[in-house]
Amino acid sequence: MTSNTSVAVEISPSLPAELRAQVDGEVDFDLGTRAAYAMDSSNYRQLPIGVVTPRTIDAAVAAIRVCSRRDVPVLSRGGGTSLAGQSTNVAVVIDWTRHCRRLVSVDAAARTCVVEPGIALDDLNRQLSGYGLMFGPKPSTHRSCTIGGMIGNNSCGATAQAYGKTVDNVRRLEVLTYDGERMWVGPTSDDEYAAIVAEGGRKAEIYTGLRRLRDSHLAQIRTRYPDIPRRVSGYNLDSLLPESGFDLARALVGSEGTLVTVLQAELDLVQVPTAKAMVVLGYPDIAAAGDAVEAIVKHRPWQLEGLDQVLLELETRAQLAGTALDELPQGSGWLMVQFAGDTQQEADDRARALMDDLAGREHAPQMTFLDDPAGEERLSELREAGLGATAHPIGGHENWEGWEDSAVPPERLGDYLRDLRRLLDDFGFDRNTTALYGHFGQGCVHTRIPFELRTADGVRHFRAFLEKASDLVISYGGSLSGEHGDGQARGELLTKMFGTEIVGLFTEVKGLLDPKNKMNPGKVVLANPLDRQLRLGPDYSHAEPATYFSYPRDEHRFSKAALRCVGIGNCRNSSSEDQVMCPSYMVTRQEEHSTRGRARLLFEMIRGESITDGWRSTEVRDALDLCFACKGCKSDCPVNVDMATYKAEFLAHHYEHRIRPMAHYSMGWLPLWAALAGRAPGLVNRVTHAPGLSGLIKKAGGIAPERELPAFAAEPFTRWWRNRTRTAGGGSRGPVLLWPDTFSNAFHPGVARAAVQVLEDAGFEVRVPREPVCCGLTWVSTGQLGVARRVLQRTLRVLRKEIRAGVPVIGLEPSCTAMFRADGPELLDGDEDMRRLSKQTRTLAELLTERAPDWEPPQIPVNALVQTHCHQHAVLGTDAETDVMRRAGIEAKTLPSGCCGLAGNFGFEAGHYAVSRAAGERVLLPRVRAADQRTVILADGFSCRTQIEQGDTGRTAVHLAELLAAGLEGNAWGGERPEQLMAERPSSTSGPTGGTSSEPAEERS
Template identity: 60%
Template sequence: MPVTYLGAAPSRPWDGLQRSLSENVDGEVRFDTGTRAAYSTDASNYRQVPIGVVVPRSADAAEVAVDICRRHGVPVLSRGGGTSLAGECCNVAVVLDWTKYCNKLVSVDTEAGTAVVQPGIALDPLNDQLAETGWMVGPKPSTHVSCTIGGMIGNNSCGSTAQAYGKMVDSVLALEVLTYDGERMWVGPTTDDEFERIVAAGGRRAEIYQGLRRIRDEFGSDIRAGYPDIPRRVSGYNLDSLLPERHFDVARALVGSESTLVTVLHAKISLVRRPAAHALAIIGFDDMTRAADAVPAIVADDPSALEGFDHRLAELEHSQNVAEQALDELPEGRAWLMVQFDGEDADAAADKARSMLTRMGFESPNAKVVTDHHEQKQVWAAREGGLGATAHPPGGPDTHPGWEDAAVSPDRLGDYLRDFRKLLEDFDYHGASLYGHFGQGCVHTRIPFDLKTEPGIRKYRQFVTRAAHLVTDYGGSLSGEHGDGQARGELLPIMFGDRVVAAFDQMKRLFDPGDRMNPGKVTYPAGLDENLRWGADYRPAEPATHFAYPDDDHRFSVAADRCVGVGKCRGHESGVMCPSYRATGEEEHSTRGRARLLFEMLEGDVVADGWRSDAVKDALDLCLACKGCRSDCPVNVDMATYKAEFLSHHYEHRLRPMAHYSMGWLPLFARLSAVAPRAVNTVAHTPGLSTLLRAVGGIDQHRDIPSFAPQRFTRWFARRSTAAPAERPRVLLWPDTFTNNFDTGIARDAVAVLEAAGFAVEVPQKAVCCGLTWISTGQLATAKRIARRTLDVLSPVLRAGVPVVVLEPSCAAVFRSDLPELLYGDEDARRLAQQTRTLGELLAERGEQWNPPTVDEKAIVQPHCHQHAILGMSKESQMLTDAGVDATVLDAGCCGLAGNFGFERGHYDVSVACAEDKLMPAVRAADKGTLVLADGFSCRTQIRSLADDRTPLHSAQVLAAGLRGESPIDSARTIPAPKQRAAAVAGAAAAVLAAGVLARRRSHR
């Protein structure tokens, strides 16, 4: 019987354990509130706050940690990417997080096609390292950007490529494992001779092997009879790997054991050859069940992947702009199969796809073959985005896992889906999308379970019990991919019967007699309706907020609960999200980790000090407020907004960090400096004084203090004598703080471009501001006052429908997203959001009435994060293309400066690490004749700071140079050197502030 663990609310009782771990483990030991909150759940319905977290630097360090936990009698849980859906990655235990340090490719045998890896290496980075060898890992779950090999072994992961390469168990050749009681060994297939040698050597290893042999011999016939012969049986322990015909393979028997038996220290895995080319056949059907009926015949053509999804998934992804272009080009139908074929080249792969379509009688408009790599990638992104797209359907209840990956034989898939749909109807669960790995009979769905009321939870239990009987009646598996964990552990007897479950129990007692390895999962499981993240007593705090959160029922608690744990924010491959995680490798510096902390803050038992929480503040401190998660997160978590909201309450009636004053009030200081910019510049650049000013302003000493422009753009514009013809369409050019006070040449060039395009350019005659710097520092009450004043100034223009062209992407993003949510219901704020244009958007609307200049140049383009997240780059890219610029838009992530973030004291190292991840290597690799374009002030500043020999330009400068018949490269050379430019805006603000203080002191003498 398992040992009962009573430590449900660990705190001070674990001081001795923490001290022993800290003194002896080579790694990071964390028992603080913030860490425990960040690891309280995974991607499942369950929540269990850990005792603490250990981040080992090596397998040896992990061995020491487990030994100390054993001596203190506490449970242990290994965790990889933390994306599990059945609750196996959360527990009241000491969590071993392998991802920060133990993430190496140890060795690769290119002849044999094998690799030895540490458990914390994520799949995509591993495949990137293997790319030049021509090998790759076979299984590819949809979470491939963040899922680790250790986690894939723990869950016996599969993914779409399992159609060709099998489950993770089929890739594992050997494992180095550690038992809770300290036995460390390599395991794998075992011959009779090797078995005898192990037994003869005696000890704990011999005891384990003899016990496994007894389980095999006692339950062999039950295993053969009780294990369904289907491609996607993931439920239960892999006892079938112990059978003689499977070579008594102890390693594969441990795959899928979900950290309940051993800790995996290293893995030797087989690799597969990387296909040279793919072609994708997409077939439309009028119903999902009919698509399923076609699967067996298509499988006969040996595709490398065969996926299905229904119209509901397509509709939800359309509503959330996920791979929208690819979805627009789907064949006719209300359900689709994606059939991938590999080939030696694109033509060979396409021939296979077309041959299948011809044989099956599928033709246009219900079928198509996609050979374009980009379009294929978009279709796959739509399919892989299923979990995120279906989690929070607009206008409907949230959906949840719990019965999300059952599997049957592909031959019976159509009939199973008909009965499964009937079951959903019987329980009145409507709106659930169906998708999955249909070529292997695995069906994914998220169902609108009510997990917040007692009747709803009872109904959930009744449904999954009925569903378990249904899939078992079809000879299927409770889980075809995600494992059992807590969600399906108690249902295993329905599928396997008492004899096989008894064998599972013996397996558990053999490896972990005290039930200290991830207790309550798979064997001796906690109830599937226990430890729920919500539950019938769920009642989070519901604070009043500044932002409206219109997509979250106008409730901050709903926004804080938006994250579903997919873990895309822990990826390193593409997109903007999440730069701080990429720099630190810390869970609490990922979007997901921060969301967990906010959830726990409102829950109130772990993070008990609400808005005043230092744990939440510390986690948010390294959030760059880049808004990358607003677009890249599958469920559109908006951590920049949550951070601003938190800071506004955290510092209410309290002294703020000095950077909040020096940078948050920058627009005001910039207006003051305009009175005497030369005097301010002199003060700011005096040796010694500049160091003091940075210290006073809370600015990192590595950042240069800027120089204000001799004349503000608005003053230059007001003194112009040029009058546009009355018949020209009006446009208001927004004088953002950065362009108006520092990079004023950009605004002047924009005027030239707009007038050349036939517009009558106007500029506000009164001081205006979007409020960005107050928003980013969480001074939201002030931001709202400033925004309302700005709307009053702009109201005649807005009500006349005049477009507002914004050159700074972060300011445009404020108008498009922040302001309507900060001033929710304000009609002028809505008008401004609708009338805001980037330069590219406005010129695109001008159409053939605008003849762009010819600029025969190559360029690399760094999109501003807010441009990526809110505005998009398509119009700016087209604008450059129309002008003849051969532009490559970088997928380099955040520049790392991110407004005030990179200037603040203590952020410099992370800021530079973000830039050096991809952006700066790309800038340095570009030849000197290639333009570097960045419309964002922060991006240009960071590039200037880290590459003295490059002068980045705004796209308006490129077009204006073309209008003048000049080379943009030559124009760039005329721009002052970096240290004389605005490389650290807040330093100048501090100078202005200090000058003002000195002036007041003199006046009182």
Template identity: 60%
Template sequence: MEGEVRFDAGSRGAYSTDASNYRQIPLGVVVPRSIEAGASAIEVCHRYGAPVLSRGGGTSLAGQGTNAAVVIDWTKYCHHLLAVDPGARTCVVEPGMVLDDLNAELAAHGLEFGPRPSTHSHCALGGMIGNNSCGATAQRTGKTVDNVRRLEVLTYDGLRCWVGPTGDDEMARIIGEGGRRGQLYRDLRGIRDRYGDDVRHRFPDIPRRVSGYNIDALLPEAGFDVAKLVVGSEGTLATVLRAELDLVPVVEHTAMLVLGFPDIADAADAVPGVLEGVAPVRLEALDDRLVEFMRAKHLHLESIDALPAGRGWLIAQYGGESPDEALEAAYTTLRRLGRNDDDEHVRLTSAPVEQEQLLKARESGLGATARAPGISDTWPGWEDSAVPPDRLGDYLRDLRRLFAEFDLDRPSLYGHFGQACLHVRIPFRLDEATGVAAYRDFLERAADLVASYGGSLSGEHGDGQARGELLVRMFGSRIVQAFGEVKAAFDPDNRMNPGKVVAPFALDGDLRLGADWRPGSHRTQFGFPEDDHSFSRAALRCVGVGQCRRPDPRGGVMCPSYQVTREEEHSTRGRARLLFEMLEGHEDSPVRDGWRSTEVRDALDLCLACKGCKSDCPVGVDMATYKAEFLYQHYRGRVRPMAHYALGWLPALAKAAKVAPGMVNALLNAPGIAALGKRLAGVAPQRDAPAFAGETFQQWWTRERAHRQPGPGEANAAVLWPDTFVNHFAPHIGKAAVRVLESAGFRVAVPAGPVCCGLTWISTGQLPVAKKVLRHTLDVLRPWIEAGTLVVGLEPSCTAVFRSDAAELLPQNQDVHRLSKRFVTLAEALLHHAPEEWHPSPLRRDAIAQKHCHHHAIMGFSTDTTVLHRAGVDVEVLDSGCCGLAGNFGFERGHYDVSMACAERTLLPAVREAAPETLILADGFSCRTQIEQGNTGRVPLHLAEVLQDAVPGERPEPTRFPGERAGRTVTAAAGLVAASLLWRRLRP
């Protein structure tokens, strides 16, 4: 077939689970390059009797996205918008298309696909159809089933056709023609006739009934709509090849009303009153527990600070053709409730940014409640039940009593309250036998509870394996029998995602953990303090939300390699899954070699160690740290790749080069030798390496300023950190920083001897060396640390080491913790620590800025934008993600194409298109190098260089030395140094 066929251990491990509690190892993975190729793959599976699982974004919470089957991943290639009819408000899409991508293409027509689950940035339309997804906007537009017009489906035995509503005459024609399609329609008509009255009686009449098959779509009054029957069937009936969707106009103007209540159940009681009169386009809710978790995780702090008084909140959004119309709709509701906007329990806003922030806070619920501080790990299983809206408050109170009966620490309650759909993650103990037994008992009791309210087991996420067994408690045995007959009509051999919904696997079977999960213990170099000092706990941190699979970073960084390759193994989630399999906790794991695993090594090879996941992942997965630990363990006692020696030991090479930088630079450009050097050093042949400055920053400091250096503890002292990159390659940046800091009243000091953060050794997994380097640095800085002196970093990656990595490598070292609190960026020093208020001269310049990944992940970039605005620089922070160079990554052989593809997504085109007078800002040495080597013709500047022009008074021209900017080649010298280091390591 035309596509990628993978039955290797790494691929199988990466697809072993979704976002649920369940884990099943697939037979293999197929990534079709076209719809026809996908159909061919299913034909092959049918020929050999292999089960099939069609998968979208893999974020299912009920276990329908994992199976011992051939997994077909449609998202890499089959993600196109095929047709749009603005007049009819319809479009045709392929199943792998991401929802946000679809709506971005439809924006020109003023249309959108209505349902918008919280995973809208990375969920696929095929998965939404499979799960009958909803989201907050379903308050206005309904569930996915309400927005599907027709589907092109393929059954396991080869029937391929478009299905949709079917009139009596058309049905008679189809059945009369006979064949496989005629038989299918005859069987479905018989099911309708036999069970129609049961369906009318037993299907709950509520907005959010997602559980079970949509047999009600076959009723005469529903138009015998086979497409709507297939929606929500979770891939158990047929594979969706293409979908014709109904579209709705984009709501142009909105206003948001936030109401505070004493408790979330009280908020639920108020829902019917809010729904009367003007209908909101969204009606969401969150409780104080969720706010507590978000605050502890530093998620959306501005948003939760904007909430009115209360311990439970309703968030109602209203739409209109004008801002005034939307605002008036909100005021109408407020007046009907007897409140006004002066009430401390009320917040009313029409500002789009504030509304988006509040909605993001609500959408972060799953991430905020997973790995919530102060309670045991939380899990899905009963995460999306739904009841009639007028009974929601009482249901919440009864559910809380059930939590208390099972001694489950008070979980957060939030969700789509306008349609009475509740979200909750519960601290089940799924790693022990008694906890698993309690899990089953609780779900059975909860199913009986929601059925007693006339509700649905699932109001959004489907049944899968978590609730398939429980359907009889909701629908009764006769309707469940009808579900079985529908399954048999489509898939008589039970090969389409078997064990889900119909004839389900046990709800307490195939657990990702389970009582038999026994991961090995691991002595590590990092302390993993946020994971109980356990690498096993760290590897469990990923819950499968899948934000790392966003095709576009949209304000974040993670995950640059996935954005380029669209490979599950190159997402943070895929790598986390492989690390979990590597722990040897399950006997059936496809990854059998532990730390020596080549599958894990290969998956981590394209990890840029950008640390974007540490901030952008809602549960804080830190793949850069995991990669460093893995590389240490994997290569311990073994020969490493040559790039680890040549690039990992860059600070040592730079120290040696400062003796004769001119000679070294001349050698670097020697014809023939350079190519050999790059080969020996494991460096990409396409790369030019930075050349060494004629005089280091520390040498300049000793010659020009050392006599003015303050001592530890002296007033207004600040240590300027001479990182390897500024010191040896760009000393003009250090000089500019000195001038800027002095203008703000600091007395600058610079360490005299060699110091280093150890970053290059950390990123290549040479952790014992990194620890040794860090200890030496702490010895040098000890007098300044003891005095509490501020230390100012210019290179973001080095600053991030002292703010994050160092404390994890040396968790018992108190000096590390003291230093982390006093190590700041230049912008932070000026804005928060300057001895006197800094008054720059207004520059009146425009700029675009590439924020360094570590800066974004650890320190945050908002302080820099504030400082720039104060200096009169109108800066646009590029939504470009990682620059792609990422320290040593972009220089290593085999990474060049991915590195440049990352840069060409947004960064390099934006730099090329910038006006000549627009400043290009990039604090990171890697970012500046990528821009310089990216055929842009532009010279990027560090923040210190820009601010130097804003310092009042005459600006001295910094001394520039030959080769201070990017050089031309990585040389034989690098290869010789690498060979020398290797010999020193291996000699007796």
């Protein structure tokens, strides 16, 4: 049943050319693209032959026909989040996600829809929300998993408790065989079968062959398939039984692209629940929680999830738990039981009925009732964060999949959990990092295990455990896979579960539909051994590079940081409603321009097998080129991949002893140029904005010609501060050091002046550094890390007295503030003054909230649209700003826009304008244009304000400090923006003098 390893594939050099000639879409055989697709979320790695991104379904058909003529293997790929290795292969990858993602049609009355395979689940459900409908199954990767991928893997998720697996929600499929037969398939009546047979041809051959195979194995199909809710392993040949309607569509669900390519799908839909209520049950341990499942299932919950104490401890260490822990009752094992209803009363009544039932039983659990949507969502996210928390446990060995989703009859779950824990103990796996959790209502258990996959002994240990674990789950009448499919991880073990006769039948079905074994070969049947093609393995070897950053979360090793991504794919979210990452993917929808794709290339660079030139790699450089360095992934990625830091590190080495792009000298050294320009800002502005000369300056500086160069202020903040008349005595709340960042000093000094006014009104003694200082941000973002270190070290010397006295340092520009809080300590690892500075640095709002909670801000009853700076989102947080705005009476609405698109130097660099502008046009710029003229646009980041100003919005955004100062100036907000609000705000539209525009304030806003 097993083959040795993947068969080497001889590829004609003319294949890419023929594909380009025949296919409407992108055809990429370059090393960078291939490296981005070499892995999925599993332990496996196979470099593909090439990648085709078809623009239409017909284009995909054309691509497969070209591959068929040349006997080239094909892999149809969805979101690439598979955990069993089914999305990685030596094949031509068909990536549906960029273009083939339409909701083709909806029949609301019949509750059905037709979709293309590349549509992501969340995107589909957003489009269906207007009908009050949704696709029922919801895996934890719902942001990025595609319907095609869900069909391939027979995906489930928490809501399968109510709606079943994907197979239970598929009505018909349009499929293509490798040899070119394109057909719609579904349930087949005897009359329809007779008509197909009478028509003859390849379709008739497939149907008659399948019926023959079915009829010759009826007894085995009826008896060898476990009768449990979460049997995902194997082909769904039980769907071909007469009592199942000879449903070829459902038989193909879960076949992982090994039999056919899915072109379109007709899906059954369900009504979106109107109301939900949750009961959280606490038990002494996770096995006791498993024992309780049988009784709870009788109450027909919408979801029934389990999690143990180990998972919560790992999430707490990784700062993923948040406030959700407050909702949990006492215990060491928990069940989250959610009920849905047409009304809140119905949902609540069902939840309380469960509580009454359990309260009357012996050993009743501790119970918490929730009907607060926010609280329920926090707990659901707590469960969904499991993969992120367990993959890289802080202080422990990294954990791997392999036995990720076994399933047993729910009534036997408690005993299975005890035996599984004993087996883990027998193999010496750390209890403190090996969590047990999952979809307990259907007996499905998730875990990641600290396998040692770098040594021969470790790989043998890995195999031995899987052999024993498979014996264990089969002894319980369970399934090797209860959610993620077989792929390579479990394909080799299917004989244990089904027996040789049924597995032989799988092989015959494969031979009927794919006689050349070219559809995702080596997966499910004729499977590659489970311990081959590992992404690590005994031959994994690399030299550990010396780095500038210290990577404290990765044992101070860049190689471990490059291995951090586990492929969940949240960075491939096409909407930024709840996250900032990944703006370049949101615009381009290309894998290599996602955080995950870049992480894959960095891993390949470290591995040194496909990408052999290390830091000098042009493939890695090109993939990182469109990284905005927004740091959104630092907080939004479940495993906290920090691509902005990795990019800076790479650039530092890539350009070492080499000429850099001109933008690195112009934008990277901006603090120096700003300091020089501050001596004669009017003259500099006239030169940089002079017709003809401006274009030459931008070309020489590597700046996008479409961009307007920001104008320097007539008077930098630090000069104004030196010349300011100050009253004797200090504030009653003590001293603070206001940080004069380059942007608030040289371009928008009104922000810093406003901050002085607010701080003094709040009772602080404001100080400003006596010498020029800089955080080094622009040198970091351009990868000039040696310079950045020296700049930071000089700053620490200048500020040493205040730092060691514990004086708070107040940052106004979020990126500079985040530099002190995050990048600085990693760049100057071990420097005590840097560590102190990181802990003493505050935003204005944080200081006001923490040190002046009794300060009464001016009342400013206005509506405000808030654009959150990426670094604020990723590093600093916004709770304090939200609190200050609430106290000031500001009705603030935060835009779900993610990155503004300018992202510091990124949007100014030549070649980036189109992507930068497209990112802004996703949400931010249209929403600003549509805002009422009396709505204030708030943006604390200089980049965000500049993008808004240069984005044809006709609006000027302001800093929170400016809005608060304006309120103080007017004592009350009368509805018109005071002239003071826009003081010293030069722009490209304010003329070349560096002074303030003479336009009325309301028009300029």
